[in-house]
Amino acid sequence: MKLFAPLYERAMQWARHRHAPWYLGGMSFAESSFFPIPPDVMLAPMALARPEKAWLYAWITTLASVAGGVFGYFIGLLAFDAIEPWLQTSRYWGAYQTATQWFDEWGVVAVFIAGFSPIPYKVFTIAAGALSMALLPFTLASVVGRGARFFLVAGLMRWGGARMEAQLRQHIDRLGWATVALVALGAAAYLALKG
Template identity: 80%
Template structure:
């Protein structure tokens, strides 16, 4: 059953849309403070669809993500009491928040750099940095380096793959999609059985 190929084609059309960079910036900003979907899901197809603009897209994602991180920092510094009850009802985010606090205690500002590549959502680190009143300049510098490294890596891989990778993905997207679904289901089953 071919359900992933039409979705892939639609995503690539959206990635070429003239307003796509604005959407990418908005998504990157929101993800760093409250939105659950990482900007990589938009950055990768955009870089694949327009490899000549990959570095521009990586800059947009990085800058917007750091600005969104500042909003997360402000939320942590001034509004954590309002979101803490909700956060405690979200096991994934609460565990991530506790882990972020531990990493800050152990590594200081380097935790923000590591957050760019960690499975713990970056927004958790931005809020935790605000709660801990981390010095703002080191927070911003570590965010630029950590997030930038991640997004430029994604852009570089997509730029390198370019049209060849897009054609290969298009050819095998349904098979890859079903493999991904099977892996997610197997992971969920293993988690439920443990």
Template identity: 55%
Template sequence: MKLFSRLYRLVMMWAVHRHAPVYLSMNSFVESIFWPVPVDVMLAPMALAKPDRAWHYAALATVFSVLGAAFGYLLGYAMWEPLVEPFIQAMGYQDKIAVARQWFDDWGIWVIFIASFTPIPYKVFTVTAGLLQMAFLPFILVSLIGRGLRFFLVSGLMVWGGVRMESRLIRYIDLLGWACVAAAVVAYLLLRP
């Protein structure tokens, strides 16, 4: 079944759309607050489709992601009880917030760097940082460094790999896609309560 190769072609069409930078910026902003779609899903194909604009796209993603993080921080800081907590409960994310609190206790500000650079859900930590009233300026600086490293790395890999990497990716995209789905199902079955 060639589902992932069709999706890849569709994403590559979106990546060259004239409004793609606006969509990337919007996705970067909301992904730092609540949106589940990672920025890399848009950034990588955009950088691959237009390598001369890759660094511009990485900068856009970084700036708007950190702006979203600041907004998420402010929501956690000022709107926890009336707005955020009911949303967390409705989504069943109480355990994620509890884990985030524990990680803050264990690692302090480094948890922001880890969450901003890795696939760990950054949004949980932006809101929790506000809830715990973490110092705002260090929060922003560490977020800027972590998000910048991640997005410039993604763009750099796309520029470096270029057409060679794309041809290999297209050849194996369906196999990789189904392998990821299988891994997610196995992880869910092993980790569910």
């Protein structure tokens, strides 16, 4: 069933849109403080569609993401009491508790790890503010962690270029269904371990 091929074609069209860098910046900002979808899903096809602009897109993503992280920091610093009841009932409460534990153990290194990894960075930005972490080390760790991640994504797409796009186009449905299967298996394993 060809479900992912049309979605891939649409993503590549959006990636070539003249306003795509603005959308990428907005998504990167929002994801760092409240939006659930990571900017990689937009950065990768944009860098693949326009490899000559991959580094520019990585900079846009990094700077907007760090700005959003600072926004999340101030949410935690100034409004944590207002969002805590929602946070406790959301799926992010466990991640928030992990973030506070990591800050106790590793300090600012936790921000770098969250910035680079698929861990929800937004939770760490809010936790850093709620715990009154020093803003300058938080920002520097965010720049390094987020920058490393987004420049890696952009670099891989730039390196792969037309070859990678052709391979993705050919195998996108198999890759899409494999990803769905892995997510389902991961969710089942998580529920089995939790229960």
